[in-house]
Amino acid sequence: MRNCFVVGLVTLGLLFGLERAEADLYSWKDEDGRLHVTDNPSTIPQKYRRQTDGFKTFESRPAPSYPEKENDIPSASAMEIDLIPLPGGHFIATVELNRRVSAKLMLDTGASMITLSKRVADQLSLGLYSAPRISFSTAGGEVAMPLVALDRVQIGGAQAFNVEAAVNPNEMGEVDGLLGMSFLSHFKMELDQVNAKLILKPLAEKGETSYEGKPGSWWSRQFGHLAGRVQGAKARATGLRAQGGVEAANALRLEKHYQMLYQKLKERAFRVGLPERYRR
Incomplete structure (x- = not known):
């Protein structure tokens, strides 16, 4: 169960005629008891694929996102991002938005897109008055949120451009928002819960022709x-x-x-x- 300041935003789903995409995530434990999470089952070592209690899948809802600015990511690089652990197995990432605002976003693979607090949106001068409103289904009911596009989102060495985000008009407490799939779906993703690290890799396979790390x-x-x-x-x-x-x-x-x-x-x-x- 999430802390009280994010109750109502466990899973975001677009209701304005937008379909929900689904992706499987896989987890397993190694010999040291370390939990690994990935969206690419081919990366799971063969010896762990027979596990009955440590290998499982669960749903997430990634939303497509759209690059805008120039800055390539090497196709062979893997980026490790330090996270801040929270009670209940949740994690905070320090995210740079539009090269000007640093925000603390809670990692949430169940959120279809990045969700920002009104406070952060105001700091970014996103022009919410002219933004379209879309209804999101949350644990607290439907909430109409402005839909915006962020020019650039960066965590450590990982970055994506023209990333969709929603702005929550309600108070989000101690966090600045949620880090959802509109950013995370730009990468292959693994979560090292023991060491509190998010590992992001380019979508293109090694040796595959890629454009900005994507096939x-x-x-x-x-x-x-x-x-x-x-x-x-x-x-x-x-x-x-x-x-x-x-x-x-x-x-x-x-x-x-x-x-x-x-x-x-x-x-x-x-x-x-x-x-x-x-x-x-």
């Missing part, structure tokens, strides 16, 4: 995902335009949000030299 198939999926988002948001905005009102205005803002993300993905693809066959 061409990853880029292709992002283009397809965002094209679908733009079309869906446009159809909704068109359907609501005649009736006007707050809901119609919000639908139009959401359409513009996804159009912006798609354009930034195109710009990023050009900068990293992505072949045309992956840009569709």
Whole structure:
């Protein structure tokens, strides 16, 4: 059970017509009793795959995210990030947002995207007034949150660009938010609970042609995902335009949000030299 200051944000799910993606995470214990967690079962040593009590899967809900600025991550590098342990087996990561604000975010693989406190959002001057609102399903019920895009998110040597985030209007207590899958899904991930370390590796396999540490198939999926988002948001905005009102205005803002993300993905693809066959 999470500490009281994050109750209601255990799992975020988009309800505004957005599907939920699911990914399996795997855990096992080595000879020293150290717990390992990964989203890539091929990395699990063969001798641990027969475990009945230490090898398991559980659901998470990663959300796609979208690169924007130039800065490559070597395809062979693995980055270890020191975490701050909390009671109950939870961890805090120190995260740099938009090169200007340092925030303490709780690691949460069950959260579909990064969630920020209103305080941090104000420090970043994110322009929440013009941001589209989307309903999130939380343990405390539905909460309408502004949807924004962060230019850059960095933890240690790991970074991602144009990462979607939601801003929680409610008090989040001692933490600045949640570190969800809109950032973590940029990497292969392992959690060393014993030593309080998060291990992030590029998505591309060793020797595989990659662009910013990601294979061409990853880029292709992002283009397809965002094209679908733009079309869906446009159809909704068109359907609501005649009736006007707050809901119609919000639908139009959401359409513009996804159009912006798609354009930034195109710009990023050009900068990293992505072949045309992956840009569709």
